[in-house]
Amino acid sequence: MADSSLARAVRWDTVVGALLIVVLLLSFGFVDGFGNALNLSFLIGNTLPIALIALPMTLLVVSGEIDLSVASTAGLSGAVMGALWNQGMTIETIIPLCLLLGAVCGLINGLLVTRLGLPSLAVTIGTLAAYRGIAQIVLGSDAVTDFPTQYLDFAAGRIGDTFIPYAFLPFLVLLAIAVVVLHATPFGRSLFAIGASEEAARFAGIRVKRQKLILFTMTGLMASLTGVFWALHYASARYDNATGLELAVIAAVLLGGIDFDGGKGTLGGAIAGVFLLGALQNVMSLQDVSAQSQIVVTGVLLVLSVLGPRVARQISVARAARSAG
Amino acid sequence: MTQRSDTGPSPVLALKDVSKSFGAVRALRDVSLELFPGEVHALAGENGAGKSTLIKTLAGVHRPDAGQVLLDGEPTVFHGPADARDAGIAVIYQEPTLFPDLSIAENIFMGRQPRRALGRIDHKATNAATLALMQRLGVELDPDRPARGLSIADQQIVEIAKALSFDARVLIMDEPTAALTGSEVARLFGVVRTLREQGAAVLFISHRLEEIFQICQRVTTLRDGAWISSELLDGMTEDDLVRRMVGRDLDELYPKQEVQAGEVALSVRRLTREGVFTDVSFEVRRGEIVGLAGLVGAGRTEVARAVFGVDRWDAGEVEVDGKALTNGAPSTAMAAGLALVPEDRRAQGLVMDMSIERNIGLTGLRTTVKAGLMNRGAERSRSLDWAVKLQVKYARIADAVSTLSGGNQQKVVLAKWLATGPKVLIVDEPTRGIDVGTKAEVHRLLSQLAADGVAVLMISSDLPEVLGMADRVLVMHEGRLTAEIPRSEATEESVMAAATGRAAA
Numbered sequence: 001m002a003d004s005s006l007a008r009a010v011r012w013d014t015v016v017g018a019l020l021i022v023v024l025l026l027s028f029g030f031v032d033g034f035g036n037a038l039n040l041s042f043l044i045g046n047t048l049p050i051a052l053i054a055l056p057m058t059l060l061v062v063s064g065e066i067d068l069s070v071a072s073t074a075g076l077s078g079a080v081m082g083a084l085w086n087q088g089m090t091i092e093t094i095i096p097l098c099l100l101l102g103a104v105c106g107l108i109n110g111l112l113v114t115r116l117g118l119p120s121l122a123v124t125i126g127t128l129a130a131y132r133g134i135a136q137i138v139l140g141s142d143a144v145t146d147f148p149t150q151y152l153d154f155a156a157g158r159i160g161d162t163f164i165p166y167a168f169l170p171f172l173v174l175l176a177i178a179v180v181v182l183h184a185t186p187f188g189r190s191l192f193a194i195g196a197s198e199e200a201a202r203f204a205g206i207r208v209k210r211q212k213l214i215l216f217t218m219t220g221l222m223a224s225l226t227g228v229f230w231a232l233h234y235a236s237a238r239y240d241n242a243t244g245l246e247l248a249v250i251a252a253v254l255l256g257g258i259d260f261d262g263g264k265g266t267l268g269g270a271i272a273g274v275f276l277l278g279a280l281q282n283v284m285s286l287q288d289v290s291a292q293s294q295i296v297v298t299g300v301l302l303v304l305s306v307l308g309p310r311v312a313r314q315i316s317v318a319r320a321a322r323s324a325g
Numbered sequence: 326m327t328q329r330s331d332t333g334p335s336p337v338l339a340l341k342d343v344s345k346s347f348g349a350v351r352a353l354r355d356v357s358l359e360l361f362p363g364e365v366h367a368l369a370g371e372n373g374a375g376k377s378t379l380i381k382t383l384a385g386v387h388r389p390d391a392g393q394v395l396l397d398g399e400p401t402v403f404h405g406p407a408d409a410r411d412a413g414i415a416v417i418y419q420e421p422t423l424f425p426d427l428s429i430a431e432n433i434f435m436g437r438q439p440r441r442a443l444g445r446i447d448h449k450a451t452n453a454a455t456l457a458l459m460q461r462l463g464v465e466l467d468p469d470r471p472a473r474g475l476s477i478a479d480q481q482i483v484e485i486a487k488a489l490s491f492d493a494r495v496l497i498m499d500e501p502t503a504a505l506t507g508s509e510v511a512r513l514f515g516v517v518r519t520l521r522e523q524g525a526a527v528l529f530i531s532h533r534l535e536e537i538f539q540i541c542q543r544v545t546t547l548r549d550g551a552w553i554s555s556e557l558l559d560g561m562t563e564d565d566l567v568r569r570m571v572g573r574d575l576d577e578l579y580p581k582q583e584v585q586a587g588e589v590a591l592s593v594r595r596l597t598r599e600g601v602f603t604d605v606s607f608e609v610r611r612g613e614i615v616g617l618a619g620l621v622g623a624g625r626t627e628v629a630r631a632v633f634g635v636d637r638w639d640a641g642e643v644e645v646d647g648k649a650l651t652n653g654a655p656s657t658a659m660a661a662g663l664a665l666v667p668e669d670r671r672a673q674g675l676v677m678d679m680s681i682e683r684n685i686g687l688t689g690l691r692t693t694v695k696a697g698l699m700n701r702g703a704e705r706s707r708s709l710d711w712a713v714k715l716q717v718k719y720a721r722i723a724d725a726v727s728t729l730s731g732g733n734q735q736k737v738v739l740a741k742w743l744a745t746g747p748k749v750l751i752v753d754e755p756t757r758g759i760d761v762g763t764k765a766e767v768h769r770l771l772s773q774l775a776a777d778g779v780a781v782l783m784i785s786s787d788l789p790e791v792l793g794m795a796d797r798v799l800v801m802h803e804g805r806l807t808a809e810i811p812r813s814e815a816t817e818e819s820v821m822a823a824a825t826g827r828a829a830a
């Protein structure tokens with residue numbers, strides 16, 4: 001009796017997954033131009049930046065922290081990439097340097113949060129502005145577009161005539177790694193404990209500060225990877241690349257059922273949230289919905305995503321009580 | 326069962342045939358209870374028997390599934406704790422519910438602060454009223470201090486003060502003494518007696534049976550959610566009471582084995598944390614159980630925290646098996662074989678939203694691992710093993726620990742740390758909130774661990790427990806070790822004398 005009620009309990013990440021499937025099916029059926037391989041590859045390609053950053057962001061939010069500076073880190077990496085390219089450096093040297101820079105940006109966030117005990121929301125609002133400012137200093141208002149074609153092709157192209165962008169494959173590898181890290185390693189387990197009760201985690205011998213430092217650094221690294229991808233995908237490195245991307249990432253992650261208070265959620269749910277958001281944006285673009293209205297939709301989704309899991313939890317609790325009582 | 330309602334006064338508050346279930350768990354079945362003015366009524370039963378659920382039903386936190394709450398003989402429905410409070414019922418819950426960012430005074434007078442002109446809160450009057458309450462309880466707590474960081478015992482005292490501040494007709498107390506030492510308990514009982522003489526009805530829960538006999542006149546016993554008996558305590562023995570609770574006779578409460586002490590396992594030298602404790606030195610040998618006694622606030626918990634590494638120390642050193650521990654690093658302390666069962670199970674011992682399985686698993690993140698990944702099978706069997714060994718009463722091992730009764734939560738904390746197979750085990754109030762039957766079981770376990778060569782440091786406010794279990798008793802007073810008393814000389818008098826600073830060693 002109790003077991004079946006558990007099985008029937010509404011899990012928000014399943015809800016989002018189902019919602020994604022419904023939206024895809026409806027779009028295939030009713031939205032002109034949605035189902036062809038080219039559009040689908042655009043959908044995926046445009047969603048990849050959000051998806052890439054969503055991986056570490058999910059881990060971060062599970063552990064009770066947040067990083068709002070990710071889009072600025074991405075922009076800074078793109079800007080530095082452009083500036084170094086203009087200097088004549090090879091792309092093979094530039095990319096590792098950019099990734100290193102991103103890791104340092106993340107490390108700085110992490111140190112400010114763990115050493116000074118500042119709330120990550122405040123710290124990363126600050127570095128959001130700072131990193132973006134540095135990007136502008138580095139590159140000014142230039143746009144660098146003449147990166148080597150084989151890199152541009154990789155970042156923007158798709159496999160033959162399929163709907164799968166080349167870049168989707170490395171993403172799948174990263175996704176698999178992130179799923180394993182969060183859900184199958186002691187590290188991931190400790191993140192859930194930290195997010196749910198930092199004090200109890202500390203009393204269990206979990207190295208809370210160290211774990212957080214690692215997470216922030218990884219987030220910076222992934223943000224800069226995204227910045228590099230962005231510049232190549234859109235063939236344009238500018239200081240304002242990826243502006244506002246942090247909101248989309250956080251909206252998607254929360255939509256996917258990651259609890260803003262930490263300690264709850266699954267990566268599967270988060271990624272379903274990312275692609276749900278991506279699909280909706282794609283459909284709205286196809287239907288010529290204005291960019292402003294798209295932002296409104298994202299905002300509404302953000303509110304729903306915070307409410308949704310709570311409502312779902314209450315329903316499942318009520319159900320369990322009824323079925324067993 | 327004795328009837329007296331037709332002769333004596335009528336009950337102020339009563340439950341009639343009340344049932345309450347949580348999912349498949351039937352926490353109360355057809356339970357009745359009557360509280361009379363001028364009487365202190367004990368509620369007894371094992372962990373998970375339904376005591377706290379009964380109290381929450383009286384207090385309007387839970388609505389009964391069936392049955393009635395009677396106030397002055399009239400059926401009443403409390404729609405929430407506020408209704409019950411307005412009816413003159415003050416409740417001290419088992420787990421303190423203070424607001425960490427508010428001061429002690431604000432917590433006590435939450436929403437009822439004395440006002441000055443224009444509705445401004447009168448801080449002076451609030452603080453003075455708080456101080457008066459603290460004096461009644463004989464403790465020194467600064468009313469302006471925020472609740473955050475208060476020890477469990479101090480939090481409990483604030484809760485007691487808060488309940489007293491209502492001048493209630495009915496005072497309900499769910500294990501108020503679990504973290505208190507003898508002298509604080511004596512103060513509390515003094516206050517309770519005064520209230521009783523003024524005609525208040527009191528309902529009292531404690532797993533320390535001697536306290537029930539000290540302060541109560543009548544006792545109601547629950548077993549597995551069912552009413553067993555209500556009777557006068559006069560003429561009853563502790564064994565009688567235990568038999569009602571457990572349904573059988575009990576083994577010895579302090580099954581202390583004589584063990585030959587081995588080498589030094591834990592050595593603490595001149596440990597100091599500014600303003601908290603000073604120059605604390607002691608050793609615990611393999612096979613030994615060393616008691617650490619003292620009044621609330623003497624610094625016992627603080628020493629344990631520093632030794633384990635959750636707080637830093639300012640001077641001194643700590644060694645486990647001759648190896649120095651790093652200052653402020655619980656993970657290295659754990660790796661060296663140290664385990665700490667902390668005093669505050671809800672904030673420190675457990676992640677309340679996590680399952681029983683994963684809570685116990687948290688200390689196994691280094692061991693239940695295969696090729697870098699969690700070995701879920703190993704984690705589950707390790708958790709199950711220990712949950713069973715400690716007789717945790719649960720529905721499913723995957724249930725959140727927050728659904729367990731207080732005593733069962735405590736068992737999960739013990740399980741979590743015993744599962745690490747420690748060389749040195751520090752237990753801070755290991756049996757707080759644990760029923761007599763399981764207490765004996767925990768004592769047997771500690772004794773067995775010592776026999777197996779574990780060095781045990783036991784902090785406890787329960788003096789009989791310290792005297793019954795410890796080979797040696799260390800006593801702290803105001804942040805210093807003031808005495809070391811061997812088992813043969815340890816008595817309530819000698820320990821209390823050192824704890825209150827009346828004797829120096």
Ligand SMILES: Nc1ncnc2c1ncn2[C@@H]1O[C@H](COP(=O)(O)OP(=O)(O)OP(=O)(O)O)[C@@H](O)[C@H]1O
Nearest residue numbers: 347352372373374375376377378728729730731732
């Ligand atoms: N909110 C809840 N959800 C599910 N089960 C609950 C809940 N509250 C209590 N229970 C269950 O009801 C039973 C009675 O619990 P209760 O807290 O009343 O016990 P208790 O007598 O106070 O025990 P203790 O001495 O350990 O405090 C237990 O089996 C407990 O697991």
Ligand SMILES: [Mg+2]
Nearest residue numbers: 376377419731
């Ligand atoms: Mg209880």
